[in-house]
Amino acid sequence: MSDVITKRTTRRSSGAFGDSVFEWLCRGAGLLVLGLLGAIIVTLFIGALPAFRHFGFDFLFSTKWNPVEGREEFGAAIAIIGTLLSSIFAIILAVPLAFGIAFFLTELAPQWLRRPVGTAVELLAAVPSIIFGMWGLFIVVPFIQNHIQLAWGEELSAIPLIGWAFTSTNYAGTSIFAASLVIAIMILPFIAATMRDVFEQVPAVFKESAYGMGATRWEVVSQVVIPYTRISVAGGVMLGLGRALGETMAVTFVIGNANRLPGSLFDATTTIASVVAMEFPESLSGSLQQSALLALGFILFIISFIVLAASRYLLRSRLKG
Amino acid sequence: MQNGFNRRSLMLGAATLPIAGTAMAQQATITGAGATFPRPLYERWSQAAREPLSVTLNYQSIGSGGGINQITARTVDFGATDAPLTTAQLTERKLLQFPTVLGSVVLSANLPGVADNALRLTPEVIVDIFFGRIARWNDPKIAELNRDIRLPPLPVSPAYRADGSGTTWVFTTYLSRVSTEWRNGPGAGTAISWPAGNGARGNEGVSNIIRNTPGAIGYIENAYAVVNRMTTTQIRNKAGVFLKPEMPQFLAAAAAADWSVPNFAADTIDLADPAAWPITSPTYILLPIDPPAEKVAASRNTMRFFDWAFSNGSEIAGRLEYIALPQSAHSLVRSAWANNIKDPAGAAVWNPTRR
Numbered sequence: 001m002s003d004v005i006t007k008r009t010t011r012r013s014s015g016a017f018g019d020s021v022f023e024w025l026c027r028g029a030g031l032l033v034l035g036l037l038g039a040i041i042v043t044l045f046i047g048a049l050p051a052f053r054h055f056g057f058d059f060l061f062s063t064k065w066n067p068v069e070g071r072e073e074f075g076a077a078i079a080i081i082g083t084l085l086s087s088i089f090a091i092i093l094a095v096p097l098a099f100g101i102a103f104f105l106t107e108l109a110p111q112w113l114r115r116p117v118g119t120a121v122e123l124l125a126a127v128p129s130i131i132f133g134m135w136g137l138f139i140v141v142p143f144i145q146n147h148i149q150l151a152w153g154e155e156l157s158a159i160p161l162i163g164w165a166f167t168s169t170n171y172a173g174t175s176i177f178a179a180s181l182v183i184a185i186m187i188l189p190f191i192a193a194t195m196r197d198v199f200e201q202v203p204a205v206f207k208e209s210a211y212g213m214g215a216t217r218w219e220v221v222s223q224v225v226i227p228y229t230r231i232s233v234a235g236g237v238m239l240g241l242g243r244a245l246g247e248t249m250a251v252t253f254v255i256g257n258a259n260r261l262p263g264s265l266f267d268a269t270t271t272i273a274s275v276v277a278m279e280f281p282e283s284l285s286g287s288l289q290q291s292a293l294l295a296l297g298f299i300l301f302i303i304s305f306i307v308l309a310a311s312r313y314l315l316r317s318r319l320k321g
Numbered sequence: 322m323q324n325g326f327n328r329r330s331l332m333l334g335a336a337t338l339p340i341a342g343t344a345m346a347q348q349a350t351i352t353g354a355g356a357t358f359p360r361p362l363y364e365r366w367s368q369a370a371r372e373p374l375s376v377t378l379n380y381q382s383i384g385s386g387g388g389i390n391q392i393t394a395r396t397v398d399f400g401a402t403d404a405p406l407t408t409a410q411l412t413e414r415k416l417l418q419f420p421t422v423l424g425s426v427v428l429s430a431n432l433p434g435v436a437d438n439a440l441r442l443t444p445e446v447i448v449d450i451f452f453g454r455i456a457r458w459n460d461p462k463i464a465e466l467n468r469d470i471r472l473p474p475l476p477v478s479p480a481y482r483a484d485g486s487g488t489t490w491v492f493t494t495y496l497s498r499v500s501t502e503w504r505n506g507p508g509a510g511t512a513i514s515w516p517a518g519n520g521a522r523g524n525e526g527v528s529n530i531i532r533n534t535p536g537a538i539g540y541i542e543n544a545y546a547v548v549n550r551m552t553t554t555q556i557r558n559k560a561g562v563f564l565k566p567e568m569p570q571f572l573a574a575a576a577a578a579d580w581s582v583p584n585f586a587a588d589t590i591d592l593a594d595p596a597a598w599p600i601t602s603p604t605y606i607l608l609p610i611d612p613p614a615e616k617v618a619a620s621r622n623t624m625r626f627f628d629w630a631f632s633n634g635s636e637i638a639g640r641l642e643y644i645a646l647p648q649s650a651h652s653l654v655r656s657a658w659a660n661n662i663k664d665p666a667g668a669a670v671w672n673p674t675r676r
Binding site: 064065066067069137145170171172253256257259268278279281282283284285 | 383384385386387389390393453456475476478480483484485486507508509510511512513514515518519520521522526529530533534536537
């Protein structure tokens with residue numbers, strides 16, 4: 001009898017030991033991620049310090065980017081503006097489309113079609129970004145150049161009030177518009193999937209009641225579904241924005257990489273990620289240029305962090321449920 | 322893992338070298354990193370040298386800047402760069418710089434109906450184009466140089482390398498040389514702030530803009546232009562002669578340059594020789610002048626490799642559209658090796674004249 005009891009207690013104690021090992025391993029894994037994140041921020045900041053010290057706050061507002069030896073002058077303004085503009089245009093293009101997809105999948109599509117279309121949208125998210133870059137460079141850019149700029153350029157420029165947005169002397173097709181279009185397609189699945197999920201979470205009883213009172217489909221969506229989900233939808237949009245901001249290769253292919261403020265949709269400009277990707281490999285270690293590039297990375301990190309934090313905040317109720 | 326392997330084979334090489342003298346049974350590996358421009362040539366040379374020299378070259382084309390960083394940190398046996406380092410930079414890093422071959426930069430334009438090498442451009446027009454001052458191809462400034470060509474009224478779209486590159490350094494050095502305004506404005510460097518046009522990554526990116534955009538013009542590395550059959554242009558050189566971008570004109574530039582300048586930073590841009598193509602530039606190797614004892618064998622093998630390439634590799638270079646250095650430059654480099662690169666005991670690591 002006593003034999004059995006001792007055996008049981010030893011087994012229990014070894015289980016307790018395993019438990020605490022497992023607990024510490026998991027805690028370690030969690031802390032490792034936190035530590036890595038902190039280390040990345042600190043490394044970026046230390047690397048960026050010489051540039052911040054040299055240019056001060058002007059670094060954020062200067063439009064000069066001159067890596068020529070002996071007259072180095074670096075400012076992040078154009079890269080920041082290019083990043084924000086291309087991402088915001090992409091959101092403007094992607095959100096209505098994503099709304100259409102989500103609405104179709106949750107309200108209109110017959111049951112047998114919902115899964116294949118939903119899967120296709122999710123698969124779009126798995127396409128590597130370089131593929132979008134190639135598609136952008138070989139299909140989108142020539143299309144913009146030949147079928148929009150050369151074919152309709154003068155008519156578009158002649159539109160009163162907004163004509164300036166289409167007036168450009170850049171006829172290469174690589175432009176902020178091309179970049180926005182490519183980013184829009186890339187972030188579409190993220191936004192569409194989030195929207196579909198939150199639309200599905202609207203309690204059926206709300207919608208049924210509205211239909212019961214004789215509301216049309218559009219009235220149900222605009223009066224019930226959207227008001228019920230709007231904060232989560234905004235969170236999904238921010239999630240897409242987060243990805244759009246950091247997109248590198250696909251954007252580099254199509255944006256024209258010019259450190260100039262875009263005066264129209266068809267002008268070339270640049271983004272933080274593409275400047276870093278283009279110039280980092282050739283920058284000498286310890287040079288002011290490398291420090292300025294790290295500073296750009298740090299700024300992008302901060303912008304993305306703010307956007308993602310906002311998206312978590314807006315999505316918190318849905319994530320909890 | 323790769324490093325471990327290299328070190329082992331290097332040590333074997335070092336062990337066998339004093340005993341076997343010239344004929345080594347074991348393949349020694351030398352590692353280099355740097356400029357992408359000479360990669361195809363160094364790889365061909367490496368294949369050809371494997372048998373006669375028993376030296377295998379492992380060359381990583383990570384870009385000139387990366388090559389300078391790696392050799393400064395001594396993680397490779399030699400670095401390679403397109404833009405030469407200054408005396409101060411070389412002294413600080415304890416490096417010897419020597420050229421291997423030259424490359425040339427050409428302009429390529431997409432003008433439907435205009436034949437290869439038919440378009441004639443002057444330095445002034447080129448500068449205006451890259452400043453964004455010429456709007457259409459039928460501009461009088463271009464038309465008066467090309468009375469026999471029907472120029473289309475297409476918009477002029479300049480294209481440039483957006484990634485830092487030696488090709489950009491060569492081309493912008495040329496623009497700064499022919500135009501005070503360019504020198505004081507955008508200037509010269511591996512990456513600059515371009516006043517007009519579109520940027521793309523690599524020769525292939527610029528070529529892609531040129532191919533896709535009627536009216537585009539951009540600068541590309543000649544070897545790339547030849548292999549990809551890009552439509553190139555004539556350029557008027559300093560002597561006032563319009564030249565097509567072809568090997569005899571490139572070799573004339575190499576021959577006309579003064580190779581006895583410090584650090585071999587020979588000026589081959591916009592030379593006065595009437596036969597010389599105006600935009601050429603040497604590509605360089607950076608070699609530590611103070612190899613520690615365990616690196617002496619690798620340093621010697623690096624010099625043996627390039628010594629072999631100077632004697633036997635010019636034909637390969639020509640076939641790949643690289644411009645071989647003149648004989649006089651080869652002998653200057655050889656004596657620089659003997660005089661500058663010393664082992665810890667102070668003896669010359671490799672003296673090609675006393676073999």
